[in-house]
Amino acid sequence: MDLRLLRYFLAVVEAGTVHGASATVHVAQPSLSRQIRRLEHDLGFELFERSARGLSLTAAGRAFLPVAEDLLTRATQARATARAISRGTVSDLTVVAAPTTVKDVISPFIVRAGASGIIGNAIEALPEHVYAAVERGDADFAVGTRIPPAELRSMVLGHAFLWAQMPAEHPLASRTGVPISELVQEPLILMSRAHGVRQMLDSAAARAGLAFTASVETTSPVLAQALAAAGRGVCVLSDDPQFGLDAVPISTSAGDLIITLFGVWDEMHYAGARIVECLRELSTFNAELYPQTVGIGAGATAP
Template identity: 40%
Template structure:
C-alpha cells in the first residue's frame, strides 16, 4: 500500500467516478483503476460497489475513509515540516511560560499576529521550569528568571516594576511609593521562594543589607492582594489593582523602582534559531511598549489590566 493509492481512493470517494477523480488528479483513468484494485488486494476488502458509472463506498470503504484521510494528512504535515526544517522556517512555535506570563504577555502579543506568522502553541509550566522545558525540546521559553550562562540564547523582553499593595485605610494608601527599608518593618504578604517576583524582591532587600522578619507566603497573586485589601499585611505583586487595594511603587535606597525583567530564550542549536531570534525580537518590541506601558500605568486613574509576571 502506497500513499498514492490512498490519495486515489480518497479522490474517487469524493468525486464518485474514476473519470472525475482522474480529471482532478491529472492521472489517466486506467492507472487509477489499477491502483484501486491493488489497494483492495492489499487490504483484502472491497472498497467500492459499481452502480452504473458511479462508485459507491462499501461498509469497509466507509470505515477506511477517515483512516486514509488521516494517513494522507499526516504525510503532508511531515513533508511540510521537513521542508520547513530544511529552510529554517517555522510554521508553529511551541512556547513554555508561567500562567500569568502567557495571559498578560504572550496572549496579547499573539492577538497582533497575522496569517503569515507562526501558529503559537503553549505549555504552562512554573517559571523555574522554563529553561529545562526549552532544553527538553520546546522552541521558545518566556521567563522572569535569568537563563543558564552560555547554554541558551536569550533576549530581554521588558522590565516591570514591583508594587506593594495596602488596604484603602492604611497609612500609606495615599502615597505613590514605599522604600525597601519601610517594607522590612511591616508584615508582608510574599510569593513563594521559587516565584520570580520573590527572587527579585529578596535580591533587592539583600543588596540594601536589610531583612524582613514578619511575612506570610501566599502563592496566588490575587489572594495576596485580597489579603492586603483586608489589611492583613502588605502584598508584593506586579498585578493590576483589585479588591480596593492601593498600589505603591517599591523603590530602593536610591529611589529607583525595583524591576522584574522578563526574557525569551531558545536553544542556539535549534534548526530554526534564526527564525526564533526574529520572532523573539518582535515579541520584545511588543513587550517593551505595550506590556511595560500597562505596568507603569498601575495606580493611575485610567489604569489597564497588568500581569503578575
C-alpha cells in the same frame, strides 16, 4: 542509529526498570530487554549494570545519556522542520514561561498578534524549569526571568516591576514609589520563600540591612491579591494587579526593583529567524505594557 532504541533507553532510565518502561513504551518486557541489548551491541558498551536490585547506569551509560537526549531532541526538531516546509509556513510555535509571564505578557501578546501570530501554544513551568523545556525540545522558545544557559541563544526583552500592591484607599497607593524601608513596616502578604519574587525582596532587604516578618505567606499570587484587597496587608508580586488593587514600584538605594525578561531559543531551531522576529515584537509589546521600566538601570534578575 535507530531512534526507537534511544527512546527505549530513555524510558528505562526514567522508569528505573525494564518492567516499568515496558508499560510506558507499550512493548512487552522480554522484547524491550532484547532491544536494550541490541542498542548496547550497536554502541559497543553496556549501558546498564544488572543486579538482583535492578538496573543502574554504567559510567558509559551516564556519559551517553545526554547524547541520546540531544539526538532525540534534534529528531523532534527535524520532524517539525519537515512539517513547516510541507506547509510552506512557520506557525503555531510553542513558548514556555512562568505562569505570571504567560498571563500578563504572553497571552495579551497573542491577542495583539491576531490570527497571523506564530505563537500557537504556551506551556507554563516554574522559573527554574523554563529553559529545560527548550533544551528538551518541548517548546520552541522561552521567556524567562533567570540567567539563560550559555548553550542557548538569548536576548533581553525588557523589564517589569516588582510591585507593592494595596487597596486604593491605602496611604501608599497614591505614591509613585515606596522605599523598601517603609514597605517592611507594613503587614506584608508574601509568596513562599521558594518563589522568585520573594527571594528578590528578601535579597533587597538584606542588602539594605533590613529585617521583617511576613504577615501571611502563600503559594498563590491570586490569594495574595485577594487578601490585600480585603485589607489584610500589602502584597508583593510581579503579577499585574487585580481586585481593584493599586500597584506601586518598590525603591531601594540602587533603584526600583525590576525583573529582567529574557527571550531564549536554540540557534539550531528551524524557525530561528522567525523566533527572533517574534521576540523583537514581544520586546516592543512589553515596553508598551510597562513603559515606566524602560531605561531603568538598577534592575535585578529574579532568582
